Amino acid sequence: MxxxxxxxxxxxxxxxxxxxxxxxxxxxxxxxxxxxxxxxxxxxxxxxxxxxxxxxxxxxxxxxxxxxxxxxxxxVPQPDDVNPPAHDDKQERTWTLAILAGALRSPHGASPDELATALKSKEARLELDTELTDSNGFPVRTGRISDIDGDAVAEVIAAWLNSANMQIPAWTAEQLRALAMGSDVLVDLVSQALTHPYLIDYVNAGTTKRSSIELPVLQLLPVFPDSWPSDMRKTVASWFMHLIEQHGWPAEKILISPMMTSNRTEPLSLIDRLSVHSHRQSLPCFCLMIASESFIGEKSINQWDAAGQLLKGKGNTGQIPGEGAAGLLLADQNQATLMDVEFPAAIHRIAQGRREKSADANGQVSAELLSELAQDALLIADTTSDKITMLIADSDHRGSRMTELMGLSQRVFPELDFNDQCMKIAADCGAAGAVSSLTALALAHQEAAVNATFTLCTSNQDAFDRTAVVIGPFIKATFDTQATASHIH
Known part of the structure; x- marks a missing residue:
């Protein structure tokens, strides 16, 4: 204004x-x-x-x-600009990245620690929404976060867009809520990135001397909802880059990650592609990954209701609309060592596959594929099922997803208590797209880093795609040593 x-x-x-x-x-x-x-x-x-x-x-x-x-x-050199060393498949399966920090906003907490405490206490409940109703006029159960001010963030972004002579998108209420949460999570993670030991020297150095300081490029990898048009994605990505610069990271050291153009929007797959890209090209990796989504609004409720996607009554075939934001600060071995954070964790390569039959089709849902992927993920991480102390999934409460997850637990992790040692993010927080998967990873980082244990993360929200990955304690020996020359000069 x-x-x-x-x-x-x-x-x-x-x-x-x-x-x-x-x-x-x-x-x-x-x-x-x-x-x-x-x-x-x-x-x-x-x-x-x-x-x-x-x-x-x-x-x-x-x-x-x-x-x-x-x-x-x-x-950030592209593949054509470098001559990467050859790696065999066995060596590539051992590659890992470090999770330096996680941040989130959820209906049950504004940090991984708060959410983990709420889920473990079994006090996380999704209530009937006081503002939203279905086509029959009945209140809808949602995963609403109460303290989001979409109007405030709209005013701030509008002022910034006007100052930059950029067009203001026609935001929906849900998009503004997602943007508000995403901005908050981004700021949390940027505060962690700002502790990089080379940042102060780089900022204080003259223009001619900065090239000799090995401050890495901070890659921004936003995971946008599929429904957002490309021009809106570009606007939000520019806004996020503005926030990063505003909080103290040099503009010339900020880059939209090449992974943003990937057709895959599932967070586990994107992180795996980021790891492979960094290792194969011997490039430094210092990446801020973030996802935000909201289905809390009349437009989304009406769409879900019309599509038969909305949970009604006591059935377990529909979904509960949710909202939230989650993000990770990822790094290669060199950057993780330099940062020297208190609780880093290692994320291994993923195991992924595709079901032959949709999990939404009629009939019994088999847990065979998800179980095989979990076992493959254990082999990739060079660990065993008895070392896993927590199973964290992005699953919602639909019977097909719960049946599959329970089958995995019984087949591969019979020693785990499914009620106490298995977190189901979308079931307890509401469905929020990619946010549910990134929230699972943020909680896995919390468990693996703070408690020095191994956690298995799985994704089975999609009707066909399935993914599993092990998150474990950060051990320097698990990383390939990258030459100092690979740092950005």
Whole structure:
């Protein structure tokens, strides 16, 4: 609002200034201007002047953005720019990344520790929503987060977009809620990234000396909802980059991760691709991954209801709408060692597969594939089922997903108590797309790092795709040593 007011005052000042100057000129020459001169000098002239200023600013912004993109692109070499060493399949299966920090917003807590405590206490309940009803007028059970102010974030982003001469998207209420949560989680993770030991020296160094300081490029990997159009994704990605810079990370050291263009939007798959890309190309990895989603709004409820997706009554075939945000700060061995955080964890390579039959189809759901993937994930991490102390899944409460998860537990982890040692994120927090998977990883990091134990994360929300991965304590020996030359100079 303030930006719009200032812009209006500036335009008025230009017009008034031109008018005063022209009137003074006409009075000094003792002549009466013609109608065409009045239109030309009192209307066309100030409009042309304003248009010229706008055009100059647009060109300046474009040149600056192009230069920043060029610097960032040069900082992270692409596959064609390097000559990566060869790796065999066996060696590639041992590659890992470090999870340095996790952050989240959920209906039962604003941090991994708060959410884990709530889930373990069995006091996490999803209540009937006081604002939303189904087509029959009955209240809907949701995973609403009570303290989200979408209007406030809309005003802040609108002011920023106006100052950058960027178009303001037509946000829905759900998108603004997701944006508010995502911004909060991003700031939490940026505060962790700002503890990098090279940052202060880089910021204080002169422009000519910065190239000798090995501060890594901070990659931003946002996981957007499938329903968001491409122009909105670009706007939100730019907003996130602005927040990162605003909080102290140098603009020329921020880059949208190449993984953002991937067709896969499942967080476990994206992290695996990020790990492979970094290791194969011998590139440093310092990445902030974030997802945010909200289905808490009339538009989403109506869509779910019309599609038969909404939980009604006591059945277990529908889903409970949820919302939230979650993110991770990921790093390679060198960056993890430099950061020296108190509780890092290692995320191993994933095991993934695809069901032949949809889990939403009629009939019994087999846990065979998910069990095989879990066993493969154990082999990849070079550990055994008895070392796993917690099973964390993005599963919701639908009978098909619970049957599959229980089958996995009985087949592979019979020693685990399914009620006390298995967290089901979407079942307890509501369905929130990719947020449920990233929340599971944030909780797995909490368990593995703080308690020095191994945790298995699984994803079975999709009708076909299945994924499993082991999160364990950070052990330097589990990483390939990367040469110092691979750091960004």
């Amino acid at each position: 303030r930006a719009l007011l200032m812009r209006g005052l500036f335009i008025c000042a230009i017009f008034v200034t031109v008018w005063i100057l022209m009137v003074m000129y006409w009075r000094s020459t003792n002549r009466m201007p013609t109608s065409s001169e009045v239109v030309l000098y009192l209307l066309v002239l100030p409009v042309s002047f304003l248009f010229g200023l706008w055009l100059i600013r647009k060109m300046t912004v474009a040149v600056t953005a192009s230069a920043a993109a060029g610097v960032a692109a040069a900082a």
